[in-house]
Amino acid sequence: MAIRIVGGGLAGCEAAWQAASRGVPVTLYEMRPVRPTAVHKTDRLAELVCSNSFRGDKLDNAVGLLKEEMRRLDSLVMRAAEASRVPAGAALAVDRERFADIITQTLSSHPLVTIVRQEIASIPASSEREPVIVATGPLTSEALSADLARIVGAEHLYFYDAISPIVLAESIDRSKVFRQSRWDRSLRAGVRLKPDTTEDTTTERSDGMRRPADADSGRPAEADSGSVRLQPDPLSCGIDDGEGDYLNCPLTRDEYEAFYKALTSAESATVHDFDKERFFEGCLPIEVMAHRGADTLRFGPMKPVGLTDPRTGREPYAAVQLRQDNLAGDHFSLVGFQTQIKWGEQARVLRLIPGLESAEFVRFGMVHRNTYVNGPTVLAETWQVRARPTLFFAGQMSGVEGYVESAASGLLAGINAAALAQGRAVSAPPRTTAIGALAYYASHANPAHYEPSNITFGIIQALDPSTMPGGGPAPRGKKLRNIALSERALRDLAVWQARPEGRALHLSAVGDGL
Numbered sequence: 001m002a003i004r005i006v007g008g009g010l011a012g013c014e015a016a017w018q019a020a021s022r023g024v025p026v027t028l029y030e031m032r033p034v035r036p037t038a039v040h041k042t043d044r045l046a047e048l049v050c051s052n053s054f055r056g057d058k059l060d061n062a063v064g065l066l067k068e069e070m071r072r073l074d075s076l077v078m079r080a081a082e083a084s085r086v087p088a089g090a091a092l093a094v095d096r097e098r099f100a101d102i103i104t105q106t107l108s109s110h111p112l113v114t115i116v117r118q119e120i121a122s123i124p125a126s127s128e129r130e131p132v133i134v135a136t137g138p139l140t141s142e143a144l145s146a147d148l149a150r151i152v153g154a155e156h157l158y159f160y161d162a163i164s165p166i167v168l169a170e171s172i173d174r175s176k177v178f179r180q181s182r183w184d185r186s187l188r189a190g191v192r193l194k195p196d197t198t199e200d201t202t203t204e205r206s207d208g209m210r211r212p213a214d215a216d217s218g219r220p221a222e223a224d225s226g227s228v229r230l231q232p233d234p235l236s237c238g239i240d241d242g243e244g245d246y247l248n249c250p251l252t253r254d255e256y257e258a259f260y261k262a263l264t265s266a267e268s269a270t271v272h273d274f275d276k277e278r279f280f281e282g283c284l285p286i287e288v289m290a291h292r293g294a295d296t297l298r299f300g301p302m303k304p305v306g307l308t309d310p311r312t313g314r315e316p317y318a319a320v321q322l323r324q325d326n327l328a329g330d331h332f333s334l335v336g337f338q339t340q341i342k343w344g345e346q347a348r349v350l351r352l353i354p355g356l357e358s359a360e361f362v363r364f365g366m367v368h369r370n371t372y373v374n375g376p377t378v379l380a381e382t383w384q385v386r387a388r389p390t391l392f393f394a395g396q397m398s399g400v401e402g403y404v405e406s407a408a409s410g411l412l413a414g415i416n417a418a419a420l421a422q423g424r425a426v427s428a429p430p431r432t433t434a435i436g437a438l439a440y441y442a443s444h445a446n447p448a449h450y451e452p453s454n455i456t457f458g459i460i461q462a463l464d465p466s467t468m469p470g471g472g473p474a475p476r477g478k479k480l481r482n483i484a485l486s487e488r489a490l491r492d493l494a495v496w497q498a499r500p501e502g503r504a505l506h507l508s509a510v511g512d513g514l
């Protein structure tokens, strides 16, 4: 009985701790410092590669709930974060060196953990008594990436995130934009999306990150919206008349030229080694397209064909399309606008687009290396690979986003790998908990549009008024509703923790049943 874990980042370390705490010997393979990555700077385990923030720490905030659940599951990452906490208002931020030191020392001195500094180039053999967890992160080494592609299928493994900016719906100037589908072809056959907090029948989301820009970390911060379901709604977005799937920002020739000039002179973000690699033609940054010629964008993401500006009755000179990005309808993404321009510059340049002069950015555009699998195709909610249940994926490469989410997936993978090794049943907390909802999202979202996700209340099962203490109704108001969701999550987590831990299900149940 033993577990091998590849990758000593947040997910791998948490998984190692959970398994070793349950009495299972662990070998943890970490390739640094033998083989560095493009962004890690030290040889420490659980190095935070960028921000030192674990984001919000209150229960009216989904990542706050996720952290509280992790604390209750005795998370090493949470212990180390508390012990290295620095002042950061309502957020949990850490002294990154102290944080990584605590984790490195705790695991190095654990009698059941052996740390091997070695690059693993192919996925190790696994069995019921000796399961393997792969948690090699967004910068998984090339050799292992190639082996992963062999195991999950190259079409289910992604290497880049090409992310378009997202703006808050309420910050779009509706007097300047018009709603229409190109050639009046609707993508959704007349069905509109409307928030509904009474029941969660949603099994898919297209939004990866619902977070307004966070000045502290420089990365997007979280702003949850309520749980939602699909239902017909002719008035989904403020004053919109419900016709057409896109909001279109029309540009005159002068406006286009001013935008083009600003775009081609804007400063790009720092390029890491991996960014020098060739871009896929299908996800070229807009500034790269713009440098190919003054009109390239007008034949690409800014093409006006098939659109008629109702104010002029004519096709605009150019147009930017905004697509609803979350079911709640409060976020819109700029279609085809992936970009590497510095975030401050992005705001300046994109606000030249008519209708976006006062846009508030939920997320800025990015193109960066990010190795991850198509979770819903590959994984079960226990973080086991469906086609090979003695193998687990965890962390960012399993298709979640963010430090806390990566550690949370490692936590559950560690618990389940230990269960498997000890001949006990694997399981996942219910979808009413943040940790269960994240696992469910990563294994059940729509595979056709899968994007790594942060935890948000939107993916946690909505409140059922009939189960509210005292018989309901569900509280009105986002903050109260979120707190009620958190209280229910912590109650349900306690029930899951107290579950009888029976014999392991026959492994084929995982492979076949999901």
Ligand SMILES: Cc1cc2nc3c(=O)[nH]c(=O)nc-3n(C[C@H](O)[C@H](O)[C@H](O)COP(=O)(O)OP(=O)(O)OC[C@H]3O[C@@H](n4cnc5c(N)ncnc54)[C@H](O)[C@@H]3O)c2cc1C
Pocket (backbone or CB within 6 Å): 006, 007, 008, 009, 010, 011, 012, 029, 030, 031, 032, 037, 039, 040, 046, 047, 049, 050, 051, 052, 118, 119, 120, 121, 135, 136, 137, 138, 139, 140, 141, 144, 217, 219, 368, 369, 394, 395, 396, 397, 401, 402, 403, 404, 406, 407
């Ligand atoms: C440039 C960049 C900036 C980011 N900034 C943030 C941020 O500010 N906030 C945030 O929440 N998230 C951020 N992320 C996402 C972040 O990477 C994850 O949230 C988190 O680090 C993922 O944890 P992990 O354990 O999955 O991967 P990691 O923490 O990256 O750990 C994976 C480990 O596996 C090792 N490894 C890789 N391949 C092999 C191999 N073949 N053999 C052995 N070991 C191997 C690596 O050396 C690494 O130590 C950023 C990602 C990138 C790429």
